[in-house]
Amino acid sequence: GDDEVAVLSRAFNRMTAQVKRQRDALVAVNAETEQRRRFIETVLSGVSAGVVGVDSTGRIELINAAAADMLGLRDAATQGASLAQVSPVLAPLLSRVGRTPGGAAQDQIRVSHDGDERELLARVTPKGADPSEGAVVTLDDLTELVSAQRMAAWGDIARRIAHEIKNPLTPIQLSADRLKRKFRSLGPEDRAALDQYADVIARQAGDIRRMVDEFSRFARMPEPQTRDEDVEAIVRDAVLLQDAAETDVRHRIAVADAGPVARCDRGLLSQALTNLLKNATEAVQARLAQAPDGPAGEVRTTLRVEDGRVVIEIADNGVGLPQTDRARLTEPYVTTRARGTGLGLAIVKKIVEQHGGVLTLTDAEPFTEGATPGALARVSLPLSPAQTEMLRIA
Template sequence: MNLVNPSAEELLGLKGDDLIGTQLADAVPEFGPQLKRARKPARRPGTDQITLRRRGSERNFAVRVTSEGDGQGYVVTFDDITELVIAQRSTAWADVARRIAHEIKNPLTPIQLSAERIRRKYGKVITEDREIFEQCTDTIVRQVSDIGRMVDEFSAFARMPKPVMELHDVREIVREAVFLFQVSRPDIDFTLDLPDKPVKTMSDQRLLTQAVTNLVKNASEGIDTAIENDPDRAGTGEITAKVAAKGDRVHITIIDNGCGLPKEDRDRLIEPYMTTRVKGTGLGLAIVQRITEQHGGKLRLPMLRSAAAKWRGHRC
């Protein structure tokens, strides 16, 4: 490698001094297949999409390798298309959500009403296997309700409303979201780390509260999973909600001591229906991501085991 520009250093997470004089395929093994194909005679330059894991995050790159002169050297250019890929996936999932709402939700109501009517009309008449009858009808009603809830969440994701921006104190938004869990989850120790002075920003209070609520919910579920794996940890759950103003930006950080997020494919957790939990719909972080983007911010899932996410928004 003869030349590395500052942008390449930043994107690759490597220093130019460590790259100069080395083989690119050794320094960045992910580029190896592209370089190998570029050496083939009469091969036309093409663009490939590859994934690099750097600094605890996964980024998508569009990579193009072209030969220089008579094959004496090569020029490698690459662009970070992570946000584009995420946007494409989000759009595709929004279309899937609309189809689900249309195809599945309509027959759910008559199924549930029919099961309830059967139970009311024949519940007193049936004497043989009465317990099985009650169990089956209850199962139908309960499962239909669960499916309906899942469809409602997908539908809500598909038609996420546009934010109505007004001046709000971010501290109060975070305090309100955490308070709901403080009341319902006395087994978890909640801590608020908030500035003394108001942190006002142009935001949609309802959407931003929903985003923080989803993050706290995700953190509490992480604690529940940790306790399931190790019952001795019961009663030791801790969640901290922190707000910090840095320049013209506002950081909201939710920290927990639960099971943590997986190391592999962690950036895909913000995609709809990507979940590590058996009963999860995989929409919590996807909704947070959408709301964060609407506020001009960025959602981060740090490698730290205790960190859930970080939101950044424009500050007034």
């Protein structure tokens, strides 16, 4: 009897030890799995590419912040939702998975949300050999690359236009003047008609010359000659100049942080700010022409220091930005004005980026309750190294 109890006891102890080993192994596997899951989530949250995992039914299992931002989705609200429904632009790509060699499908897509447009490279890859098991969608934002390619192409076009068109303009204008002098002996009526036609020729040639000059400035933007400059002084000068030129639009300036210094080319930065102020003024004038009884025309310029950068904001209560193609407003020859060349904002963006800055265009907060939002142009520039160091020490 004792032997049987001893054997049973040893068997029980072995079984208990085995269960403990299996339990410990299971706990270790679960801990490793959880650690890997956290690691993957950390990696996905830190990468610039968008990543979306979908199950066999096309429902979202995982989406990182970059993908949610690119597609204009809220991360938490999309878990378990159909990707094709929350982002219909991806539906054709998802349907092609498994039909191509290797099973993957890839395409360049355009996504629009909140008036912003992005060019994305989307690639859908099956999770396993069977495409029905689900897929992983990766997204790369090509917006800046596509914009840079367009800018480079327009730079080349601008050089060609400037060269081919500018040369004949002087002879055309001179010929118009000679015609007026040559036929002074005509009767009053004929001479008046000739003067009118010649003036039209000269005026149109002048318009073309101004357009070509703008193309030339865009194509041959000088390299900035930078030094530490008082940004407040540059902003005040630009606002004062614009305010003096206009009578129906009021300009206001508010400085939250006095004396910010940036390493910049004063002339180029002044040119960029003047262009933005001019655009804002013209937008207000267009709104006043459409609705003379509306709120008084106003442009508000603010200056502050934020996160080691100097931020200049120019807000207006004009006609506002278009609802579509906003991302292309800074591309050459994209304009909302009938007589615009579409180069003003392209030049501004180029100047700002030459200074290591960022230009952002968005809706302005309405100046009065119930009013339609105007436009807001934001220029963010790095502070000078010396002032950055002073702020760090302080």
